[in-house]
Amino acid sequence: MARLLMEHIIEKYDNVPMYLSANDSVVNFYPGFGFERIYEKLPVCEYTVNNDIITHRLRFDDPRVWNYVTTA
Numbered sequence: 001m002a003r004l005l006m007e008h009i010i011e012k013y014d015n016v017p018m019y020l021s022a023n024d025s026v027v028n029f030y031p032g033f034g035f036e037r038i039y040e041k042l043p044v045c046e047y048t049v050n051n052d053i054i055t056h057r058l059r060f061d062d063p064r065v066w067n068y069v070t071t072a
Contacts, residue, residue: 005060006033009069 010018010033022030027037058065 001061002029005066005069006030010034012070 018035020030020035031037060066
């Protein structure tokens with residue numbers, strides 16, 4: 001399913017420069033789509049959020065996420 005999503009996004013945004021950030025567990029997945037690995041250092045800041053907001057991880061197989069990506 002991840003391959004289908006990547007193919008769809010690349011087709012939908014043909015000729016649009018793309019940059020993505022990936023962790024080491026998936027970094028070898030993206031060269032098959034023409035991405036090249038580069039290295040950069042990102043600043044890190046520790047902080048505490050003091051509120052009652054619960055975060056939710058988006059899943060690519062969630063129909064709402066897929067619908068958002070496939071809607072112009």
